[in-house]
Amino acid sequence: MEDIHVSKRHPRAESIRIRERLTGHIETKVLALAGLIAHGRGEAFDYILGEETTPSAKTAITAAAATLLLAEHPVLSVNGNVAALCAEEFVELSEATGAKLEVNLFHRLPGREEAIEAVLREAGAGEVLGVDGSATARIKEIFSDRRTVDPRGIFVADVVFVPLEDGDRTEGLVRMGKKVVTVDLNPMSRTAQFADVTIVDNVVRAMPLLVSEAERLKASSGEELKRILDAYDNARVLSESMETMLKRLGKLSERGVYLEPSEG
Amino acid sequence: MEDIHVSKRHPRAESIRIRERLTGHIETKVLALAGLIAHGRGEAFDYILGEETTPSAKTAITAAAATLLLAEHPVLSVNGNVAALCAEEFVELSEATGAKLEVNLFHRLPGREEAIEAVLREAGAGEVLGVDGSATARIKEIFSDRRTVDPRGIFVADVVFVPLEDGDRTEGLVRMGKKVVTVDLNPMSRTAQFADVTIVDNVVRAMPLLVSEAERLKASSGEELKRILDAYDNARVLSESMETMLKRLGKLSERGVYLEPSEG
Numbered sequence: 260m261e262d263i264h265v266s267k268r269h270p271r272a273e274s275i276r277i278r279e280r281l282t283g284h285i286e287t288k289v290l291a292l293a294g295l296i297a298h299g300r301g302e303a304f305d306y307i308l309g310e311e312t313t314p315s316a317k318t319a320i321t322a323a324a325a326t327l328l329l330a331e332h333p334v335l336s337v338n339g340n341v342a343a344l345c346a347e348e349f350v351e352l353s354e355a356t357g358a359k360l361e362v363n364l365f366h367r368l369p370g371r372e373e374a375i376e377a378v379l380r381e382a383g384a385g386e387v388l389g390v391d392g393s394a395t396a397r398i399k400e401i402f403s404d405r406r407t408v409d410p411r412g413i414f415v416a417d418v419v420f421v422p423l424e425d426g427d428r429t430e431g432l433v434r435m436g437k438k439v440v441t442v443d444l445n446p447m448s449r450t451a452q453f454a455d456v457t458i459v460d461n462v463v464r465a466m467p468l469l470v471s472e473a474e475r476l477k478a479s480s481g482e483e484l485k486r487i488l489d490a491y492d493n494a495r496v497l498s499e500s501m502e503t504m505l506k507r508l509g510k511l512s513e514r515g516v517y518l519e520p521s522e523g
Numbered sequence: 524m525e526d527i528h529v530s531k532r533h534p535r536a537e538s539i540r541i542r543e544r545l546t547g548h549i550e551t552k553v554l555a556l557a558g559l560i561a562h563g564r565g566e567a568f569d570y571i572l573g574e575e576t577t578p579s580a581k582t583a584i585t586a587a588a589a590t591l592l593l594a595e596h597p598v599l600s601v602n603g604n605v606a607a608l609c610a611e612e613f614v615e616l617s618e619a620t621g622a623k624l625e626v627n628l629f630h631r632l633p634g635r636e637e638a639i640e641a642v643l644r645e646a647g648a649g650e651v652l653g654v655d656g657s658a659t660a661r662i663k664e665i666f667s668d669r670r671t672v673d674p675r676g677i678f679v680a681d682v683v684f685v686p687l688e689d690g691d692r693t694e695g696l697v698r699m700g701k702k703v704v705t706v707d708l709n710p711m712s713r714t715a716q717f718a719d720v721t722i723v724d725n726v727v728r729a730m731p732l733l734v735s736e737a738e739r740l741k742a743s744s745g746e747e748l749k750r751i752l753d754a755y756d757n758a759r760v761l762s763e764s765m766e767t768m769l770k771r772l773g774k775l776s777e778r779g780v781y782l783e784p785s786e787g
Binding site for chain 2: 278281282285292293295296297298299300301302303304307445447498501502504505508509511512
């Protein structure tokens with residue numbers, strides 16, 4: 260992106276750069292306006308979390324990589340925020356795990372699918388599902404008109420990676436019997452709660468780690484991968500994230516002097 | 524607004540209506556894109572706070588009304604989010620306290636001032652400062668190019684009401700020796716910390732209460748109003764808000780079953 264003009268020394272330079280990247284993608288149609296509000300919610304939770312990948316998030320990242328590698332038909336679901344922030348890592352994760360890429364939108368506005376597909380292609384993607392009218396299968400488990408998926412992708416997948424997903428839709432996927440892996444900064448969201456593996460982290464920090472974990476575990480046997488999953492406890496990961504947030508809020512509160520998510 | 528088409532029975536109908544109102548105001552230019560991200564941050568903090576006006580917020584609202592009524596030159600600062608969400612209440616508060624209305628923007632994009640002025644006029648405003656090139660005074664205490672204010676308004680005010688304000692600018696106003704009253708859902712923000720009176724609440728809930736409190740206290744003597752302020756402790760109000768958030772997060776964490784801020 261050419262719109263990066265924030266001093267590197269600004270204490271919140273990174274989050275300001277991410278904001279500019281997202282607002283720039285309103286014009287390209289990759290992002291819907293609601294995506295900006297969702298990003299703001301994420302920022303607040305990330306701030307409370309400490310803006311770091313926690314040890315339990317790392318545990319979840321390892322389990323996520325193992326789940327994707329063990330899957331028969333894994334699919335990586337790409338929405339606007341994800342395309343704007345980490346298209347390259349999605350392509351790399353697809354290559355490392357053999358998972359298909361599917362554009363899967365809550366707000367299917369004219370031109371959006373194409374814009375997201377273009378971002379993925381530019382990042383090196385080959386096959387992209389869910390575009391050009393290919394999202395023709397309806398998930399009856401999702402009670403809204405935003406439930407169409409690609410019959411070659413999410414519809415037949417056994418494992419779906421759906422970061423930053425809407426709660427209703429995650430619930431629908433779980434009801435269909437799919438294993439769901441997600442990234443969500445709010446451990447209390449329904450997506451975080453319903454998923455089989457929840458990475459409570461900023462998607463920008465988590466994706467490179469997930470890619471390298473998938474590459475590292477690629478050579479492992481099915482047995483080894485299964486052992487990772489047997490030892491994994493998502494409820495514990497969620498409650499550890501809550502504890503991290505509670506501790507940090509408590510510490511900030513005691514200190515009485517605060518930093519802030521810098522206001523736009 | 525005519526864009527309200529969410530079922531009243533939806534558990535998060537109110538916050539979805541507010542979102543639609545805000546996204547609708549991108550087109551009218553009232554709101555900058557960054558305003559949507561800021562709104563998302565507020566949503567997350569409101570969720571953690573319990574989406575209710577707390578007793579300590581009510582105490583702050585009373586102190587805010589007393590501060591505005593005691594001021595010699597009070598000014599109500601209006602930005603895009605505030606204009607989109609509660610223009611009517613700003614006009615009412617201006618009438619109840621004799622405070623002037625000033626459009627005060629972080630992002631001064633072409634047409635924005637005029638759009639916000641139009642919203643204020645439609646809500647019944649008479650004089651509107653800070654528009655038509657009248658924001659000619661520069662605040663040297665604010666280190667950015669976004670520091671222009673109206674020489675008849677904020678520049679000479681003794682009390683400034685700046686809800687949803689940027690931290691740098693709040694700090695600048697405080698350095699100029701002004702009394703600052705704010706509404707901010709994040710008790711850890713620099714605006715919340717620097718202000719003399721911080722209402723930690725959703726501006727949509729707080730404004731009608733602030734208007735009726737100003738109307739109720741209007742007949743009070745200066746002595747009575749001063750007594751309210753002598754008894755008021757903003758640091759305590761902030762730490763009570765933090766405690767409310769900590770308790771609620773703790774309770775949600777114990778319960779293990781969570782609701783969520785519904786995702787866009």
